[in-house]
Amino acid sequence: MPQLEIDRPLQDFFQKSSIALALAHADADNHLALVNEPFCKLTGYDSSDVVGRNCRMLQTSPKGTHAPNDEARDKIHEFLEADGPATVRTPIVNFRKDDQPFVNLLFMSKLKAGSGQVRYILASQFDVSRAHAHLLQAYDLELGDTLAKIKPLLDDHNIMIEGTLATIANSTTTIAQAKLTLAELEQNSPY
């Protein structure tokens, strides 16, 4: 199997991207293989803190506060099923390394081999808790562009990405929902 995670063009693409990106192995616990600088800036974690771990670590603050995120995790579980949807987008409460909570608008897409087997999962994260709608629109455009540009890089590995821009347009309600989630969190917690 080609070692996609070490593949130089893909790494370069990740590092040049202005939006947060993460790539995980499609193994039993979806260990992270690669994250980029905007991901590190958003979460406060270095690549060495997170590579090899499951991204659920962001749902618990370093001080131990845990956000259950039941609804978001149900959606992610459904997506991760072999016959689940090609993409998922959900707001999910996360914590930065400095303990600050934020609402992460998480997008995930499956990268499949020609055989149909899922090889990797690509994700992108965006902080919608304090962002204005126009910033989310700009992010969506960038995400759509990223998905389009990543396709030819994966072709060499005979791997296809399933997500397209058309599947991710639901910004206004999502941002409103996220703001409510954060307001509730801030009301009920000591932050």
Ligand SMILES: Cc1cc2nc3c(=O)[nH]c(=O)nc-3n(C[C@H](O)[C@H](O)[C@H](O)COP(=O)(O)O)c2cc1C
């Ligand atoms: C590539 C990738 C990136 C992910 N990024 C995040 C993230 O930024 N924040 C988050 O809370 N969960 C993220 N997840 C989801 C969790 O890793 C996990 O799949 C989710 O919490 C559901 O599983 P669990 O109920 O076993 O924790 C990501 C998953 C993958 C595969």
